[in-house]
Amino acid sequence: MRKSLIVVGLAAVALVTGCSSGSNDMGGMQHNSTAASTPASDQQAADHNDHDVQFAQEMIAHHQQALDMAKMVPGKSTNPKVTDLAKRIEGAQDPEIKTMTAWLSKWGASPAASTMPSMDHGSTGHGSGTGMMTADEMAKLGQATGAEFDRMWVEMMIKHHQGAIEMSKTHIEKGSNAESKKLAQDIITAQQAEITEMQGLLKQG
Template identity: 70%
Template sequence: MSKSLIGFGVASVAAVVLLAGCGGSNDTSGMQHSSSTAPPAAAGQQDGHNEQDVKFAQDMIGHHQQALDMAAMVPSKSTSPKVTDLGKRIAAAQDPEIKKMTEWLTKWGAAPASTSMPGMDHGSGHGSMPGMMTAEEMTKLNGATGTEFDRMWLDMMIKHHQGAVEMAKTQQEKGSSADAKKLAQDIITAQQAEITEMQTMLKPS
């Protein structure tokens, strides 16, 4: 009889241990599931940007700054009302975009712009980004006046805009930030229209 009781007791203890083990396993797996899925969701969705978004903002700031440098030459060198008007419109559109992208970089904890890196100065370009003018080209443009300046400026600005459009298309393909992708689309729309306008202005009247 004592052996039966002992056997029953051992079986009962084994059953309790088994049940406890199952329950512990379920609880632990539940905790692991919760902790393993939450962080990636937060990391992937909270900021809503990736490395391409940062690169786009940094590079486009430098690209826009060179366009502003080119636009700043127009009032004292151009004899064309159309070129003068376009230069003003380019400056009016791109300056606020520079401020917007600078704010994004600050929010993202990134460097203000890649133009601060060696060889990326917006005044020289060095062919570091699509459509950027070299230091020699900028010097040559700055030395021209009148009709010569207008034609040279239009040729260079068309190339510059084409480069910006190329960069914006890359952003749309690879970027993650909805705001940055929207700006990229705005740049494509506006600068494609200005490219067409400038090509028309270059045609003999």
Template identity: 60%
Template sequence: MRKKLFLGALAVASAAVLGACSSNDSMSGMESHSSAPAPAPASGPRAGHNADDVTFARQMIPHHSQALDMAKLVPTRSTNPKVVDLAGRIEKAQDPEIKLMQGWLSTWGASATSTMPGMTAESMPGMMSADDMTKLDAAKGTEFDRAWLDMMINHHRGAVGMAEYELSRGSNPDAKALAQKIIDAQQAEITEMQGLLQQS
């Protein structure tokens, strides 16, 4: 009888020990599995970019900045409410785009300025020279309106050309989407400005 009790107790103890080991093994396996870091999915501007994407952002930032400088001259110099309205829309659209592109360059680990020799702001398509900006600053009324519209049409055409180049050579989907947005918006504004010139 004592032998049977002893064997029964041994069987129960063995089962408990085996169960505990099995449970520990199972938990340790889960811990080992769950502690493995999952690869972070690529997203946003990190989802692939090339040198042309970087160049697009680097060049479009100062290009947009000059458009903002031109737009800010309008309220105190223009006599045409339609020109004032257009300048306000340009400023409202392009300022957030500058911030967006600055964020991309930061994410990409790229400096905001170009390292290409001979590349200056004035060498970009459609950019006004310092003399152009001085003359525009001094103009008033109808003279200002006509000069501003002429300059902004050329400025927009330069931006459209830069954006078209990005569409054909860039690889980042966000940068290419912005390029298409710039093309659509600025081509429509060119048509609008040509109409305003005919009315003035």
């Protein structure tokens, strides 16, 4: 009888120990599951959305073309006001490209954007509202000189700026990253002022 009680007691101890161990294991699994559901990457993703990435990628390509246009001015323009404006555009947009490239790197995205929509619409392609010049338009601009170049350059840059403003307005509505949306507003403010300046240059002939 005494031996039976001892056996039963040992079995009970083993059962309690097993349950306790299992409970601890489950607790560990629950803890691990909770930790896995909130990794640093999720917290980082919450800082931006897909439109923030798209805006940065496309605006980098957009700014790059503006820089290409600005670099054409020396040696072609006969208007010192156009030359001064080109320098200011380059001075403003090059740092913005660097800023957006850094954002994309932080977000784990490539700085290379897909082809800008308006670049696929033939020689006049401004249908998408991005204001990007086509290869034909850039070639014609590159062949022009003097007053003809100044007129073409100003007209094209106005369209280019108008496209950037529309892109920025859309981003303010659809983006989520505060820094990115602030840059969009800065682009609207700066480029609208430059459009007004360029419209004045056209009136002056």
